[in-house]
Amino acid sequence: xxxxxxxxxxxxKENPVFVLLLGLCPTLGVTSTAINGMAMGLATLFVLLxxxxxxxxxxxxxxxxxxxxxxxxxxxxxxxxxxxxxxxxAPAVHEELxxxxxxxxxxxxxxxxxxxxxxxxxxVSSMVDGLGMGLGFTFALTLLGAVxxxxxxxxxxxxxxxxxxxxxxxxxxxxxxxALGYLIAIMNKYKxx
Amino acid sequence: MAKKESTFxxxxxxxxxxxxxxxxxxxxxxxxxxxxxxxxxxxxxxxxIDAVVxxxxxxxxxxxxxxAVGDGxxxxxxxxxxxxxxxxxxxxxxxxxxGYNGLVVLMVGILPDGTIRDIQVVEHKETPGLGTKMAxxxxxxxxxxxxxxxxxIRVVKDGGDIxxxxxxxxxxxxxxxxxxxxxxxxxKGGTQ
Numbered sequence: 001x002x003x004x005x006x007x008x009x010x011x012x013k014e015n016p017v018f019v020l021l022l023g024l025c026p027t028l029g030v031t032s033t034a035i036n037g038m039a040m041g042l043a044t045l046f047v048l049l050x051x052x053x054x055x056x057x058x059x060x061x062x063x064x065x066x067x068x069x070x071x072x073x074x075x076x077x078x079x080x081x082x083x084x085x086x087x088x089x090a091p092a093v094h095e096e097l098x099x100x101x102x103x104x105x106x107x108x109x110x111x112x113x114x115x116x117x118x119x120x121x122x123x124v125s126s127m128v129d130g131l132g133m134g135l136g137f138t139f140a141l142t143l144l145g146a147v148x149x150x151x152x153x154x155x156x157x158x159x160x161x162x163x164x165x166x167x168x169x170x171x172x173x174x175x176x177x178x179a180l181g182y183l184i185a186i187m188n189k190y191k192x193x
Numbered sequence: 194m195a196k197k198e199s200t201f202x203x204x205x206x207x208x209x210x211x212x213x214x215x216x217x218x219x220x221x222x223x224x225x226x227x228x229x230x231x232x233x234x235x236x237x238x239x240x241x242i243d244a245v246v247x248x249x250x251x252x253x254x255x256x257x258x259x260x261a262v263g264d265g266x267x268x269x270x271x272x273x274x275x276x277x278x279x280x281x282x283x284x285x286x287x288x289x290x291x292g293y294n295g296l297v298v299l300m301v302g303i304l305p306d307g308t309i310r311d312i313q314v315v316e317h318k319e320t321p322g323l324g325t326k327m328a329x330x331x332x333x334x335x336x337x338x339x340x341x342x343x344x345x346i347r348v349v350k351d352g353g354d355i356x357x358x359x360x361x362x363x364x365x366x367x368x369x370x371x372x373x374x375x376x377x378x379x380x381k382g383g384t385q
């Protein structure tokens with residue numbers, strides 16, 4: 001597989017949210033606005049990239065039976081780094097996402113890539129994979145957040161384009177399921193065509 | 194697949210090394226971000242205080258005192274704003290656990306004559322797009338220049354005078370409760 005294909009598979013063919021349906025907890029939880037979705041996506045991107053790099057570097061030194069605990073420690077470390085850095089330098093964003101940042105640890109997409117990809121492939125492939133998957137995740141969350149924000153709050157990235165309240169259900173958790181369902185349907189149609 | 198065989202010794206050593214490196218790295222990052230986090234918290238607090246009390250020239254954070262709430266163990270933080278020696282207002286950090294997702298923290302600015310000057314939402318976990326509207330002027334400005342003696346600080350649904358936010362009655366109720374708590378506590382001990 002060429003590195004380019006490796007990189008782009010995260011967007012459409014193996015998009016973590018729309019195709020693999022991994023990491024749905026933050027996907028549904030934080031995407032009430034496009035900004036939140038993007039921030040969450042970028043935080044996950046960082047963790048995914050760093051953990052993929054580290055895991056691919058140490059994979060030959062980790063005994064088979066303790067590889068999952070080791071990977072989780074690596075992932076948790078990077079998540080805590082993100083949490084602390086965000087609290088210090090972007091307090092407003094941290095407040096919005098607060099609860100969901102620690103949850104990146106148990107986001108199956110991160111451990112999934114570490115176990116299924118980074119622990120078998122080379123350093124460069126793992127890095128490209130982490131970057132592609134992370135960007136695909138960010139793209140999906142931003143898109144979902146944008147759709148929910150447009151329909152629910154009549155605004156986009158915080159800019160209100162119409163007065164009024166919008167369709168409130170899209171801001172609430174059920175709206176996340178509805179919006180995600182339609183986006184997946186559209187993605188599937190697009191993929192087949 | 195990992196090529197290394199798993200023996201008791203190398204598993205223990207590996208996990209030990211991994212956790213050691215991880216904790217060292219985290220301790221380092223913690224030290225690095227400690228100050229910015231503290232600074233960000235303080236800046237946020239000051240911003241909220243500045244928004245709710247008139248201009249002051251004392252060290253308002255250092256002058257903070259606590260007043261106990263009723264017979265409970267909880268107490269509220271009072272930040273007296275002084276110009277020269279004269280008290281020009283007090284910022285009361287009030288809170289309630291009755292928000293839609295629990296804790297709601299407000300900074301309520303009370304003038305020496307007992308009227309509310311302004312209110313800032315400091316902390317909350319309300320639903321984005323619904324409960325978060327309690328920080329919008331449309332709802333919050335009902336409390337501006339309010340004399341708590343004249344107004345029943347409860348939402349209309351509960352028989353009070355406050356118009357709740359559409360689809361966010363619980364958040365509006367929590368906001369009202371926290372405000373009432375600030376007013377009550379202020380009456381009891383905020384004027385010292």
